[in-house]
Amino acid sequence: xxxxxxxxxxxxxxxxxxxxxxxxxxxxxxxxxxxxxxxxxxxxxxxxxxxxxxxxxxxxxxxxxxxxxxxxxxxxxxxxxxxxxxxxxxxxxxxxxxxxxxxxxxxxxxxxxxxxxxxxxxxxxxxxxxxxxxxxxxxxxx
Numbered sequence: 445x446x447x448x449x450x451x452x453x454x455x456x457x458x459x460x461x462x463x464x465x466x467x468x469x470x471x472x473x474x475x476x477x478x479x480x481x482x483x484x485x486x487x488x489x490x491x492x493x494x495x496x497x498x499x500x501x502x503x504x505x506x507x508x509x510x511x512x513x514x515x516x517x518x519x520x521x522x523x524x525x526x527x528x529x530x531x532x533x534x535x536x537x538x539x540x541x542x543x544x545x546x547x548x549x550x551x552x553x554x555x556x557x558x559x560x561x562x563x564x565x566x567x568x569x570x571x572x573x574x575x576x577x578x579x580x581x582x583x584x585x586x
Contacts, residue, residue, distance in 0.1 A: 449550035450567050452575050456545065458583040460538040463545060464514045466583055467534050476582035477574060478504075485511050491519075497561050502526075521549070528554035528562070547575050 456463055466472050470483040478493040489508045496502040503524035509531065510518035518533040530551030537544040549571060555562035 447553040447564070449548050450552060450564060450571060451546065451548050452571050453544060453546045454575055454580060455539065456543050456580060456583045457541070458543055459541055460514050460536045460543045462583060463536055463543045466579060467517060472582075476578040484508075485513070485517060487511055497566070500561055502561070506532075521551075523555070523562075526556060526559075526562075528556065530554060545575065545579075547571060 458466075466476065468483070468485040470480045473480055473483060478495055480491050480493050483489070483491050485508065487508050487510065491506050491508075493504050493506075494501050495504060505522045505524055506519045508517070508519045510516060510533075514536060516533065516535050518531060521530045521532050522528065528551070530549060533546075533548045533550075535546040535548075537546070549567055552562070552564055552567055557563070560566065
């Protein structure tokens with residue numbers, strides 16, 4: 445079964461260089477995303493973090509697959525102990541002193557569909573908050 449990827453876009457009142465730093469610097473990421481032990485925007489770099497719902501936490505395993513500085517960052521997204529692999533892509537488009545961020549999360553259908561935490565609606569709610577609220581507030585308070 446192939447489903448369409450989840451896609452969300454937002455415009456931030458921040459230049460692309462600032463958005464890039466927010467999505468690639470672990471100290472900045474912990475202020476709006478997850479607290480990562482390490483993160484390097486380098487192809488092949490693996491990072492891990494815990495996150496999930498109120499009922500269940502999941503150990504995420506991610507590997508950087510593509511980097512175009514200040515333009516594009518792509519990484520795999522898997523859950524320890526569960527089948528499936530998806531890919532998250534952040535694309536940045538400078539629009540004057542603002543930046544359009546396009547986030548695509550593809551491969552959601554590869555996760556167990558009998559788990560509500562892996563449902564498309566769960567990813568939609570999570571990314572809408574992370575990209576639409578948390579990152580926006582972080583970037584625009586600076």
